[in-house]
Amino acid sequence: MWSRAASVRFRAPLDAGRSFASKANPQGKVQAAGLGTQAPRLVPQGSGRVSPAVIEHLERLALVNFGSREAVDRLEKAIAFADQLHAVDTDGVEPLESVLEDRCLYLRSDNVAEGSCAEELLQNSNHVVEEYFVAPPGNISLPDMVNKIPSSTAE
C-alpha cells in the first residue's frame, strides 16, 4: 500500500498527469483529450479525500477490492502521510528513478540456459489442459462497483 501511494505521489510533479498514463502514440494531442474524460485524476485535490470514481478506477486497474470505508480511509491516510514530502524543496534536483542508477547493467551472452521445465511450471496451475495453462475467456468486464461502496463515501 505504501508503494502504491508513493507511486501516485511520484507521478504528480513530472507532468499534468498524462505523460505516463497513456501509451506512447504519434497523435498525442487527440490522446490527451480522449483520456481526460475517462480516467479520473489520481492525485487527490488537496482535501485528502478520494472520490468513488477514483476508487472504482483503481479497483479496475489493480483488481483490488476496496470493500469497506476503512480501506478507503487507510488509503487517504497513506496519501496524507506521503504528502509530507511536499515539505522538501526539490527545485533543480534530478529525480531518483532507481537506487541502482550507479550500477552497471549486466549483459548476459545470448546462450540458451533455461527452459524445458513445462511439467514443473504446470504444477502451479489449478487447471491445465494438455500442457497449456487454462484461463477464463478474454477480459471479463467488472460489474459496476460504485453502488457497493458504503454511502458515507459518496460525495
Next chain:
Amino acid sequence: MAAPMLRLGFPGRRWALTWLDGGSRHRSGSQTGPTSNWARRQSSVAQPSLHTAQKPRKGEHKWAAVVGLEIHAQISSNSKLFSGAQVCFAAPPNSLVSYFDASLPGTLPVLNRRCVEAAVMTGLALNCHINKKSLFDRKHYFYSDLPAGYQITQQRLPIAANGHLTYCIYLGKKPSQVTTKTVRIKQIQLEQDSGKSLHDDLRSQTLIDLNRAGIGLLEVVLEPDLCCGEEAALAVRELQLILQALGTSQANMAEGQLRVDANISVHHPGEPLGVRTEVKNLNSLRFLAKAIDYEIQRQITELENGGEILNETRSFDYKLGCTMPMRDKEGKQDYRFMPEPNLPPLVLYDDTSLPRGADSQQVINIDQLRDMLPELPSATRERLVQQYGMLPEHSFALLNEVGLLEFFQNVIKETRTEPKKVTNWVLNTFLCYLKQQNLAVSESPVTPSALAELLNLLDRKAISSSAAKQVFEELWKGEGKTAAQIVSEQQLELMQDQEALEKLCQTTIDGHPQVVMDVKKRNPKAINKLIGLVRKASHSRADPALIKKILERKLSL
C-alpha cells in the same frame, strides 16, 4: 516487361492518392504477366470506391488521411530478452519457458547482450540517434498471456530516437517516375513479447502457451507521415528488407515475427488532426494496405454523414475486408507506467567514451557496431544499378524475392553474357516460372549453373533465342539433363554451316519468284515472308538475323 517492380500483389502502377476528393482517383495501365490479380479483384469487389465520398456534395472539402504505424519486430536471437529460455517458432507448449518468463516470485530480469546489439544496429540503419543512456519501464495491464501483469518496455527513454526510413514509390511504368519518400521514426525501443492465447469458445476457456512470453521485440514507432495504405505497405516492406539484411529480425509477417498496428485519422487540410482509431490484427502487407484504406474511407463516410469517430481499437476482418470494433477493449487503458526497479539504466559507449580496461563482454560500442553494419538494401540497389547498368525497378525486383539476388549473382559469375541479358532472363523468364508454380528460389529446379550454361550457348549463337526458351522449359522439368544435352536431343542447334545456309537461301529464292519480286518492289512484309520460308526449310535451325543478311546480299538490296 512482364515482372512488375514489387511483388506485393500490387500493380507496378501506383494510385496517386495524396489528395482525396471526388474525381481525382488515378489508376493507369493493366496487369501483365502471371502476377496476382489483386488490383483487378479490388475493382470488382462491391465496396465504396476508395477515398471518395459516397454522396459527393458541391464545394466539397478535400480530406487528408494521416497514418501512424507501430511496428513490432521479433528479434532474431537464441535466447529471450531477459531470460535464458530458447527462442524458437514451433515447440511443445510451455517447453521454452524459464521461471522468470512464468513470473515466479523471486526471479529477476537479466538483459541479453545480443538484443541490445540488434536494437543499436537497427537504430543505426534507420538513421536514428542512439541514446547512450536508456531506461526500462513497466507497463501494467491484466491479460492471461502476461503472467507478471506488466510488460518491461522503454517508454520514457528508449534506446534510439529521431530517425527516418526512406522508401520508393513508382508512379508509372517509366523508371524516371520513381519518387523517394521518407517517413520519420519517432523511436525504437526494446520490449518483451507476451505469451500466446488460444481461445476455446466452446468450453469458455483460454489456453495459454508462454513460449513466446519474454522474447525480445523491437518496437519501431513511425511518425504519422504516411497518408494511405499503399505508402504504409511500401514503408513496412522496406523496413522488412532492412531488418532481414541486418539479421536483426527475420521479419516474417505470416509467422508473427513482424506485427503492425496502424493509427488512422482523417481531417481537412489546415484543420487540426481528427480523432484516431487503432487497427490491429494485420498479418500481411496486403491486408495492411486494405485495412488502412478501408478505415480511411469509413471515417470519411462517417464524418460526411454527420457522425463522429470514436477513439477505439478495431480489428481487421480479412474475410469481409473491413474493420470492426474489438470487444475486449473497455475504454482507455491506463498503463500506470513506472520505472523498472530491477534494472539499472542501460549505458552504451562509443570509441571516445569507452572505459579503458573494460570487459568487452560487458560494454557495447556503438562505433564498433556501426562499422559492422552490412550493406543495406538501398545501397545494394544502387550498386546493382551502377555495376550492371540495370534499371532501378530491376534492382527492386531482384531484392524483393528471397534468394533471387544470390541466384542472379551466381549466374553472372558463370557466364560472359552481358548483364542486361542475364537480368532479363532472371526477372522475366526464371521469375515467371517460379511464380506460376508458387515456388521459392530455393525450390527452383533450375540451378544458376544450368541457366548460365544455357546463356552461354545463346551467347555463342549455338542456338536461337526461341530455341533457348524451349530448352529452358525442358530444364524446368528438372530431369537432370544439361542444356547441351537437351539441345542435341531436340536438334535445336543453329546451323553453323554458312555454305549450307547460303544454298538454302538460294533454293528458296529460286523456288519463290513471286515473293522475290515483292521484295524487290520494296514491299516491307515480303522480306519477312522470305525469311520465314528459309527458316521453315531449315527446320528453325537458322538464325533469322543471319538469314536476313544473306538474303539481302543475294538480292542486292
